[in-house]
Amino acid sequence: MTEHPKVYLFDLDGTLLDSAPDLAAAANHMRVVRGLEPLPFETLRKTASSGARGLLGAAFGIRPEDAGYAEMAKEFLDYYEEHMADHSRLFDGVPEMLQDIEAQGARWGIITNKHARFVHPLIKFHMLEPAVVVCGDTLKVSKPNPEPIRFALKSINAKASEAIYAGDDKRDIDAANGADVFSVAVQWGYLGSPQPVQDWCADLIVHNPSEILGIELTK
Structure with a gap:
């Protein structure tokens, strides 16, 4: 199922x-x-x-x-x-994806290695309303350590088995896999890791945000 x-x-x-x-x-x-x-x-x-x-x-x-x-x-x-807000923008399809996630009654959050002094003003500027935010200086460790993902899930009383984590770097996939969360590599991102995205051991590779809405997890 x-x-x-x-x-x-x-x-x-x-x-x-x-x-x-x-x-x-x-x-x-x-x-x-x-x-x-x-x-x-x-x-x-x-x-x-x-x-x-x-x-x-x-x-x-x-x-x-x-x-x-x-x-x-x-x-x-x-x-x-x-x-930092001069030219930054949400990627095409991201606003619609987040709206659809919320319309489903699901929750979404941000786990980033970027420090809080930058993250929270950007969230406010782009009018985002995540259920949880874990920044690079929230804990003593950051990705690829899986602890920030575990911390985020615990903060909103959620289980790893009912969550996904999506990112554009191998450290994102390593963190998700380490936390036993379904890992998603996004190909519209920067892909700065030296290894090809196909070698990151992601559970899924997606090419646009709408594909994330089609993910189904095995119960």
């Missing part, structure tokens, strides 16, 4: 929200003030799911363990915070 999920959990950047334009703009702003040419958007877009670490790595070849990274990360995040 099968039934639709009662809980739909999502990554934020690259899954619900196309935040890459503002993230890329922050990285290119830092390049320009240093006398460097801006990089093409597509070069930076694929790193957007990795936040400051990914964007600074692509823009400057700097890693978190390198000298000066902390200062550059602060500069990046401070600029991004001021401009």
Whole structure:
């Protein structure tokens, strides 16, 4: 016997929200003030799911363990915070998908590695009303650790067997699989992982948000 999920959990950047334009703009702003040419958007877009670490790595070849990274990360995040709603938008089909989930009487939530100082203003700006939000600094661990998903389910008194988790990065799928939640890889996202999406061990790969509404779980 099968039934639709009662809980739909999502990554934020690259899954619900196309935040890459503002993230890329922050990285290119830092390049320009240093006398460097801006990089093409597509070069930076694929790193957007990795936040400051990914964007600074692509823009400057700097890693978190390198000298000066902390200062550059602060500069990046401070600029991004001021401009994070300039061009961000929900992906096509996402508003309709969320409306249909709510119309079914199901609940939905966000589990992201993005920190709360960015997440909650973006949720408010885009007029989203998730039942639960777990940010990258809510717990001491973040994805690919499965604990944020477990924490979200516990927060709304839901079972793993009645939930799905959808994301655009392999760490999303690893977290979902680790939490025994039906895992969904979304191909409209940034897909920044080096492995092809077909190798992520997702339970399902979808190409547009409407496909998520067709998921049925085995009871």
